[in-house]
Amino acid sequence: MPHTVKKRRVFYIPGYDPIHPRRYRELYRKEGAAQGAISGYEVALKPKQTQGAYGWRVEGAIDGAETIADVEVLVWSDIVQDSMDLGVWATYQQMVITAWRYIGSGALWRLMRLRKGPVVAALYPVVFLVVQLLIALLVAAGIGWLVTMWLPDWLGLLGLAVVPPMLHWFKKQDNKILAYYLMHDYSYSASTRGSNPPELEARMAEFSERIAEVLKGDTDEVLVVGHSSGAHLAVSVISDLHRAGKIKPDGPAFGFLSLGQVVPMVSFLPEAHRLRADLGYLCQQENISWVDVSAPGDGCAFALCDPVAVSGVAPETGKRWPLVLSAAFTQTLSPARWKELRWQFFRLHFQYLCAFDNPGDYDYFKITAGPVTLGSRFEDRQPSASRIEEPVNKFTSVNP
Structure with missing residues (x-):
């Protein structure tokens, strides 16, 4: 039976983006309304009602259920600017x-x-x-x-x-x-051959602390969304939380949604020991759900490349995650829309956060504001048949 959600906490980790996080609120507002008009549901944005640097509340009326999702952007745009x-x-x-x-x-x-x-x-x-x-x-x-x-x-x-x-x-x-x-x-x-610069490592520790606080509270699901470079930050943040025992089997459902990931750009560098270790660790854990969504039409992402497998750190046995799925832009966008966006590479890299004309089982707004947990939503879903799992990385060491 699907795990239902009435209250959800969403933590969004952006990619390498120097722009103020309000852009993500406006994107969610605009595209959520567009997707709702297409799919017949409603997501209404309200002012932030939780702690955290920046966020907003979403009141969803989806599939006959009403939900509340508090979205928080985990900000590192100041580090990017510097x-x-x-x-x-x-x-x-x-x-x-x-x-x-x-x-x-x-x-x-x-x-x-x-x-x-x-x-x-x-x-x-x-x-x-x-x-x-x-x-x-x-x-x-x-x-x-x-x-x-x-x-x-x-x-x-x-x-x-x-x-x-x-x-x-x-x-x-x-x-x-x-x-x-x-x-x-x-x-x-x-510049650091794949290791995290000190200022980024410190910020990631703050992210872990913030999510850990919420895991103690009254919520049905905690969902971490990592987009682009934010996906590999999320891998390490969640791994730290899990190792510290903060993600408990009897706690809120825990989901990790990685979108348009570029993990190999870092994990293939010689000093990316930390990231490779976290990939190998996180892929084996039972009490999380990790879904990785990308699309071959996104020229800025390593589409359908299993980030654990291609990085050469998949264990011989016990690998559970991620579930690699395709957003299939050529099918989920109308021919006219695909023609309009096909050569807008940077815009397509953000399509995962936007409305689709013919959404399949990937719908960003149902996932973040709907009444079903990430794990239940994709419980019976098979991975994309065209995914790439060949270990290609030359550097597979997880210890400095």
Whole structure:
């Protein structure tokens, strides 16, 4: 019999995102209303009524039941902002280091064996930054050539003076191109070869403490949602909670929903011992439910790649999680909608948090505000037949 939910606590861990978390509230409000109109239910947003940095309440009327879900965003956007606070030349230095970390370790070639989409996304900022530098140097060379037509040859070097302002101009346009943003994203984990920077480790400990407080309270389900880079943070946060005995068999149902995960971008790096250990641990636990949702149409995620198996840390016996499912954008979005979004890669990476024209068994708003626990909802669901489980990672050590 399905486990029913009247009260739910949802903790959302964003990906590498410097923008204020209010964007997620507005996205939920807009897309929840759209999905409700399509599917015939209602999700109404109310002001936050719990502790925590940022969140909102959802009153759901779904499948003939009324529920209350308190959603809290676990904020690390300030850490992201600090990591992005680099000048032009520091970013180029960061680009060289990041490229070497992935190429020199062999991780890049192994990642390409999984999905080429996210690897292309990782190369995208490198290509754009190099092209921008070449354009600036070509302009400088042209100015230098013109100068030497009338002045001594050595004055042709004055053309190089245009390079810094041109590169700064390119950076100011990055809200359209996202080359700098993506470069900072991929370099954040690469800078420590896959280990968590101290400031992130400290914040993750705060996340664990916050969820542990709620696990003591009166709620039917605690659901952690990790999107993009937030998925691998969630793996470690939940593992810490479980090891500490905070997730109890007689406590609230505990669900973990990972969306559009990019776990291999970190777990394939040589020093990602902590993440690999947590993946191997969490996949064996009985009193949680872990569902991993992605879609081949999302070029920024390692779609349908079992993050435990491909990272090479799946145990020989006893592996329970994750249940790997496809959001199947080509089927769950209308042909017109798919045509509109197909080449909007960044927007598609957020589709998991949005409305679907023809939702299958994955419906973000039913999962977060509906009357059934995550575990019960997918209890009899078989994993996607096209999932990738081949262990590809070169680095499988879980101890430093």
